[in-house]
Amino acid sequence: MIERRVISVIVLNEHGVLTRITGLFAARGYNIESLTVAPIPGSKYSRLTIVTSGSLRVIEQIIKQLHKLIPVYKVIEHTDLIEKEMVMAKIPLEERLADVEALCRAYNGNIVNIGQDSAIIMAADEPSRIANFVSALKRFNPKEIVRSGVVAIER
8 A cells, every 4th residue: 555654854964965865765766756955943954854655665664764874863754744835836917816816815825926927826735735726726827837845844
């Protein structure tokens, strides 16, 4: 049975760390569905949030292999967490912006910029709701859609 997992990895903030971690996944054929990285404020560490999927055996192997990497300080396999993802999209100005804005508000978003020929919108919500938002956006003919990847924190 394939399961989806969110794993946070606390690493020393130094060059090449991301390459070593993604290399671990690539070398063993593990899939990364989403990867976000940011420094932890006031420390010398960064936090990677990895969304992956696999059998229980594969997930266990991933956790064990991550623990073995030298720059890894801590691996957190989330069980009870809050997940959020952000999406930004360019919508042509010919579309009905009032409808676009109403859709954005339903998904914790808004219009963040209006240019000469397009509006940029943003929403931040749970990953499954973001997927629904992206699906609903298609009726407004988006020129471009960018998703951030998942960030998560334990309750």
